Amino acid sequence: METKWIKMLEEEPDLEAIKEAGRIIKNGGLVAFPTETVYGLGGDGLNKEASRKIYAAKGRPSDNPLIIHIADLADLEKLVKEIPPKAKKLADAFWPGPLTMIFEKSEQVPFETTGGLATVAVRYPNHPVALVFIKESGGFVAAPSANTSGRPSPTLGTHVYEDLKGRIEMLLDSGEVGIGIESTIVDMTVEPPMILRPGFITEEMLKEVLGHIDVDKTTKERLEGVAPKAPGMKYRHYAPKGELTIISGKSEHVREAINKLLIEAKEKGLRTGVIGTEENIEAYEAHVKMNAGKKQDELTVARRLYSMLREFDEEKVDVIYSEAFSENGMGQAVMNRLLKAAGHKVIQV
Ligand code: TXA
Ligand code: MG
Numbered sequence: 001m002e003t004k005w006i007k008m009l010e011e012e013p014d015l016e017a018i019k020e021a022g023r024i025i026k027n028g029g030l031v032a033f034p035t036e037t038v039y040g041l042g043g044d045g046l047n048k049e050a051s052r053k054i055y056a057a058k059g060r061p062s063d064n065p066l067i068i069h070i071a072d073l074a075d076l077e078k079l080v081k082e083i084p085p086k087a088k089k090l091a092d093a094f095w096p097g098p099l100t101m102i103f104e105k106s107e108q109v110p111f112e113t114t115g116g117l118a119t120v121a122v123r124y125p126n127h128p129v130a131l132v133f134i135k136e137s138g139g140f141v142a143a144p145s146a147n148t149s150g151r152p153s154p155t156l157g158t159h160v161y162e163d164l165k166g167r168i169e170m171l172l173d174s175g176e177v178g179i180g181i182e183s184t185i186v187d188m189t190v191e192p193p194m195i196l197r198p199g200f201i202t203e204e205m206l207k208e209v210l211g212h213i214d215v216d217k218t219t220k221e222r223l224e225g226v227a228p229k230a231p232g233m234k235y236r237h238y239a240p241k242g243e244l245t246i247i248s249g250k251s252e253h254v255r256e257a258i259n260k261l262l263i264e265a266k267e268k269g270l271r272t273g274v275i276g277t278e279e280n281i282e283a284y285e286a287h288v289k290m291n292a293g294k295k296q297d298e299l300t301v302a303r304r305l306y307s308m309l310r311e312f313d314e315e316k317v318d319v320i321y322s323e324a325f326s327e328n329g330m331g332q333a334v335m336n337r338l339l340k341a342a343g344h345k346v347i348q349v
Pocket of ligand 1: 119
């Protein structure tokens with residue numbers, strides 16, 4: 001199939017194109033669309049055939065559930081058995097926005113969409129194109145990130161096109177997304193609610209609204225024999241093709257250690273890459289250098305992370321060394337994704 005690639009500005013959604021996209025979804029087809037976090041690969045969340053197509057297009061294991069995206073809080077009721085009072089509070093505080101909540105699913109939601117689970121993940125995103133698109137699609141768009149399984153999530157329309165051209169009917173492209181890593185996922189079916197995947201909405205922000213909240217420990221470290229509660233988090237996601245190692249410690253020690261490793265790798269004839277902060281990047285001896293932004297600016301690091309990882313693939317880099325970043329605020333989410341991309345290889349200096 002040919003993929004129609006439609007470009008528009010985020011602040012000026014192309015209504016004609018989005019209406020056509022909505023018709024595609026209502027007919028059981030697939031459309032990729034921007035959200036404030038990453039691009040999504042959308043299909044009708046209440047249509048089991050559409051969900052099957054999403055798994056096929058992405059090459060994703062079908063036990064890994066999808067998130068249903070809504071564009072009106074009232075539509076949540078149709079998807080879930082009940083709305084716990086705490087979920088109502090979080091919705092009031094953070095929706096529309098980069099927060100996904102897990103509920104007991106209603107009968108209407110097919111098991112194909114939830115990967116066989118009795119629970120469903122729901123998100124009300126905050127992006128002008130996404131909101132019009134979801135409404136035009138009938139209100140319930142199931143969408144994983146629009147990458148092929150195993151690759152970094154797409155933060156640009158071109159990333160989506162690279163991965164999915166010929167596998168989806170249409171791509172709505174409004175340029176670079178604002179946040180750059182996926183939404184925070186909170187399981188509302190347990191007491192206290194539990195963070196399954198860190199994101200822009202941080203533990204501190206959630207605590208301010210709920211008082212107490214648990215965090216799935218596997219989001220911070222790899223635990224032998226303990227599977228993450230969000231099925232998707234068990235896969236080695238977000239991975240560049242080159243071997244990535246994180247170097248953690250005092251800034252000047254990190255700089256020295258990375259340069260030593262880079263020189264050793266070059267002596268072996270390997271093509272090298274580095275992810276460094278603006279303060280250090282000039283000093284590195286790598287073939288390909290990626291500037292992740294200022295050390296204390298975790299928002300910029302988040303926005304650039306997946307793009308940098310893809311760039312290394314394009315540059316055919318064999319080994320990559322990355323500085324560790326601050327774990328303040330969204331830094332926790334950044335380090336969670338970076339650790340997964342590195343298969344948890346960290347050198348402490
Ligand atoms: O920001 C985002 O959330 C993006 C945009 C497109 O909205 N979507 C996204 O979807 O990241 P995906 O499919 O790449 O990641 C969804 C994660 C997976 O780890 C999946 O296992 C988990 O959510 N998940 C979905 N439904 C779940 C459920 N019922 N219980 C536990 N985890 C669930
Ligand atoms: Mg994903």
